[in-house]
Amino acid sequence: MSAPQAPQPTVLDGIVAGVLEDLAVRQATISEADLRAALADVDPPRDPMPHFRGPGSSVIAEVKRKSPSKGELADIPDPALLASEYAAGGAGAISVLTEQRRFGGSLDDLRAVRAAVDVPVLRKDFIVTEYQLLEARAAGADLALLMAVSLPGARLAQLHDYARELGLTVLLEVHDEDETARAVEVGAELIGVNARNLKTLEVDLDVFGRLAPLIPDDRVKVAESGIFGPQDVERFVGEGARVVLVGEALVRESGSGGPREAVRRMTGITR
């Protein structure tokens, strides 16, 4: 008889393992008390919800250099400049990937972007500890991503509540029915459905339409990943999205008008 097989580690497991190693290094250098002290000097959080609840669709435009699924996407020597173009195009918020190993980002990118724009800024990372939320706010983040898949049981509510105490708006990301129910249950105001399965990296644009009806209409529904043009935005808005989160299509944009016009084309679409 063969022994039961241990489950294969997923792509996500690999990413989180690297994130935890890097986190341990930072924690050995900067104490939680230091971060708490830094909160006193940081700009107060900006609230993205009025814009997201306003008329027409909003875009969260992402600063993303590379990804495990696509490899190198764009150089982005000046993230603040790119974010300024996004904001000028009408982005409701800017997402900054701060994960270093697989996405090529950093908290320095986030600080630079936050100083350059007037719109709220999201820390997009693999957040599994309170320390990372403190770090996010101390660096100026207004929103933080939490992923239901990475936060089993009571951890989801614990981190969600802690983020709110810090004044952060949580973008709570889900990928299936069970995660959606958990997100609704913890009271998340902003729920993102990721079309990309982070365990396999496969994109399925039908996931939003399947999960959106399970999210009450008093929450703001966000469609994430695999959005390349206004026709994709139209589709998701038709299925109940108020906000779309776009990375690759915008960082690759080099046509006339660049990222600014690309954001503009995707903004304000109504049902």
Ligand SMILES: O=P(O)(O)OC[C@@H](O)[C@@H](O)c1c[nH]c2ccccc12
């Ligand atoms: O580049 P895209 O396909 O437009 O996707 C953006 C965003 O949805 C994606 O970067 C993302 C969504 N959830 C995440 C969680 C971790 C890292 C990255 C992500």
